[in-house]
Amino acid sequence: MSAGHVVIVGAGQGGLQAAMSLRQAGHEGPITLIGAEKGLPYQRPPLSKAFLKTGEADKLALRPASYFEKKVITFRPGSRVDAIDRQARVVRIGDGEIPYDHLILATGTRNVVPPLPGIDRALGLRTLEDARALRQALERPRRVAVIGGGFIGLEFAAVARALGHQVTVAEAAPRLMARAVSPEMSRRFEALHRSMGTGLHLDAPVAEVTDAGVVLGDGHMIAADLVLLAAGVRPNDALAVAAGLPVANGIVVDECLCTPDPRIYALGDCAAFPDPVSGLAIRLESVQAATDHARTIARSISSGQPCRFDAVPWFWSDQADCKLQIAGLATPEDEEMPAGEKAVLRFRNDRLTAVETLNDAKIHMAARRLLASDHVPTRDILAAKDYDLSAF
Numbered sequence: 001m002s003a004g005h006v007v008i009v010g011a012g013q014g015g016l017q018a019a020m021s022l023r024q025a026g027h028e029g030p031i032t033l034i035g036a037e038k039g040l041p042y043q044r045p046p047l048s049k050a051f052l053k054t055g056e057a058d059k060l061a062l063r064p065a066s067y068f069e070k071k072v073i074t075f076r077p078g079s080r081v082d083a084i085d086r087q088a089r090v091v092r093i094g095d096g097e098i099p100y101d102h103l104i105l106a107t108g109t110r111n112v113v114p115p116l117p118g119i120d121r122a123l124g125l126r127t128l129e130d131a132r133a134l135r136q137a138l139e140r141p142r143r144v145a146v147i148g149g150g151f152i153g154l155e156f157a158a159v160a161r162a163l164g165h166q167v168t169v170a171e172a173a174p175r176l177m178a179r180a181v182s183p184e185m186s187r188r189f190e191a192l193h194r195s196m197g198t199g200l201h202l203d204a205p206v207a208e209v210t211d212a213g214v215v216l217g218d219g220h221m222i223a224a225d226l227v228l229l230a231a232g233v234r235p236n237d238a239l240a241v242a243a244g245l246p247v248a249n250g251i252v253v254d255e256c257l258c259t260p261d262p263r264i265y266a267l268g269d270c271a272a273f274p275d276p277v278s279g280l281a282i283r284l285e286s287v288q289a290a291t292d293h294a295r296t297i298a299r300s301i302s303s304g305q306p307c308r309f310d311a312v313p314w315f316w317s318d319q320a321d322c323k324l325q326i327a328g329l330a331t332p333e334d335e336e337m338p339a340g341e342k343a344v345l346r347f348r349n350d351r352l353t354a355v356e357t358l359n360d361a362k363i364h365m366a367a368r369r370l371l372a373s374d375h376v377p378t379r380d381i382l383a384a385k386d387y388d389l390s391a392f
Contacts, residue, residue, distance in 0.1 A: 002302050003029040004101025007091055009081050009239065011035025012044065014268035014290030015106035016062055021298030023071045031073045032098055034091075037127060038078040040065060045287060047131040048155040049318050053163070055135055057128060084243040086261055102301050105240060105251055105266040106294070109233035109285065118209035122229035125152055137226050138163060145169075145214040145224035147206050149176040151317045153230035154193065158319040161196045168199035168222045170206050170214060172231075180315070181326065182336035182344045185356050192322055233285060235270040248272055250283040256306040257297050265300075267293035275329065276310040277353075282329065286315050312372045314364075321359075327367035328354030337379075339387040350379040355389065366390050 006022060008015045011033050019033050035041065042060040051060065068075040076093075083092045090097040111124045123137070124130050134156070138144075142165045146153045149171030161167045169176075175186040176193075193200060201216060208215040213224035235250040245259050246252040250272030257265050257273055268290030275282045292311040299307040315326045330346035330353045337345040343363050346354040355367035366389040370376065377392065385391040 002027050002304060004301075005030045005032070005099060006102045006104065006301060007032045007034065007098055007100040008104045008106055009034050009091065010104075010106030010108055010268075010270075011037070011041045011075070011077065012106060012108050012268070012290065013041065013062065013287050014108075014294050015104070016041040017291040017294035018104050018106060018267065018298055019073050020063075020071070021295045022302060023073070025298050025302035027298070027302045029101070031071075032100075033068075033073055033075045034079050034081060034093070034098075035075070035077045036080050037129075039128070040077070042128060043287075044126075047128065048125055048152050049159060051128075051131050052135050052138065052156070052159045055132075057132075060128065081239060084239055084264075086243055086264070089263065101263065103264045104294075104297060105264065105270060106268050106290070107236035107239065107266075107270045109235050109269040111229060112232040112234055113229065114206075114231060116206060116208055119229065121209045121211070122147065122227040124229050125156060126233075134228070138165060141165060142226045143168075143213070143224045145222045145227045146230060147209075147214065147227065148230035148232065149173070149200070149202070150230060150232065151177065151180065153228065154189065154319050155317060156228055156230065157193065157198055158196065161193075161198050162320065165226075167197075168201065168224070169193070170201045170204050170216060170222060172203070172205040174203045176200075176202070177317075178332060181324070181356055182330070182334075182346060184336050184338050184344050185324070185358075188358065189319065189322070189324070192320060196320060233269070235272075235283065237270060240266070240270075248281065252281070255308045256300055257293055257309055258300070258306065265297045267297060273309065276308075277329070284313055284329075286313060288315070289313055312368055314368055323359050323361075325357045325361070325364040326354060327357075327364055328352070328371045330354035337387060339389075343387075343389075345382070345387060347379055352376050352379070352382065363389050366392065 040061045081091045090099045144160050144167045146169045157167045205217045207217045214222040237247045240251040251266040253273045272283045296309040317324045334346040334348045342358045342360040344356040357364045
């Protein structure tokens with residue numbers, strides 16, 4: 001069993017999972033978990049959904065304070081790491097230093113803030129503090145403008161609309177969730193949001209945010225007294241850059257999630273790793289990817305043997321009464337094949353790459369098992385079964 005000191009920078013779900021998995025795997029050495037935010041590690045996905053409705057912050061905590069004492073994990077909330085000294089193998093916090101034998105970077109992402117006039121008037125939605133500010137702002141009727149038609153923007157839009165607010169979404173791309181889903185699924189969610197009374201402006205980049213609302217590139221004004229910025233994220237990689245680690249749309253790691261420094265790993269939203277299927281460098285903005293990464297790294301450290309990451313990625317988004325679930329990973333160029341009213345299959349070179357489902361957990365789970373198997377079916381094989389994944 002391993003006994004060295006493991007330091008984890010970042011106390012989100014991935015960072016916490018790394019600490020938990022190390023103990024579960026038998027790691028006996030000290031573990032230090034460092035989080036920039038105050039308070040206990042918490043779930044982020046509900047911030048754009050359930051929390052805006054209920055305000056029940058206590059239900060977001062992933063583990064009570066007693067857990068860290070019980071598992072002998074040193075938890076340091078409200079602390080920011082200033083630098084990594086790879087030669088001395090220490091992280092620096094203020095005037096102090098914490099030595100490490102293994103270092104895990106779970107630093108996550110930050111919102112993209114476009115250089116637009118008045119953008120500082122917009123609110124973000126990344127942290128519990130952000131969600132509290134938004135929830136307070138929604139306590140009275142509002143005209144809401146959302147900049148960005150991705151998961152977070154649309155989840156927030158659905159909640160705000162259900163609460164009775166006037167909502168308009170401005171998306172720079174020609175369709176909603178363009179990076180994540182097929183054109184067919186984009187169309188279905190466009191219809192959903194329009195049916196709720198949400199205004200949608202597609203292919204409509206924002207030029208300015210004013211006291212009166214949002215000005216689009218074509219001059220159109222969206223009247224709003226509350227603006228949410230949900231225009232994407234960027235990896236928090238400054239520590240890695242300053243430490244001389246390679247960065248390319250994330251901290252570059254190998255198939256075992258290890259950087260070129262064998263003592264340092266990266267996981268979750270901040271890590272750029274080789275896709276097990278294509279070998280291409282990818283970065284996943286997904287809680288599940290972060291927790292799967294954490295388990296893989298914990299196995300490597302506790303066993304002393306490098307372990308490859310090969311889990312099938314999956315994602316979800318709850319918007320109004322629709323649960324979107326995605327198994328696998330497709331590119332925007334992958335072909336689409338609608339399979340009934342609840343599923344869309346994605347193909348690359350006739351190979352199944354992903355399955356998108358609406359309110360169909362059974363097909364979603366079947367897709368995850370199928371994509372994780374050694375014999376992922378081709379389009380011809382699926383066609384012979386009328387594209388019914390449950391047949392496999």
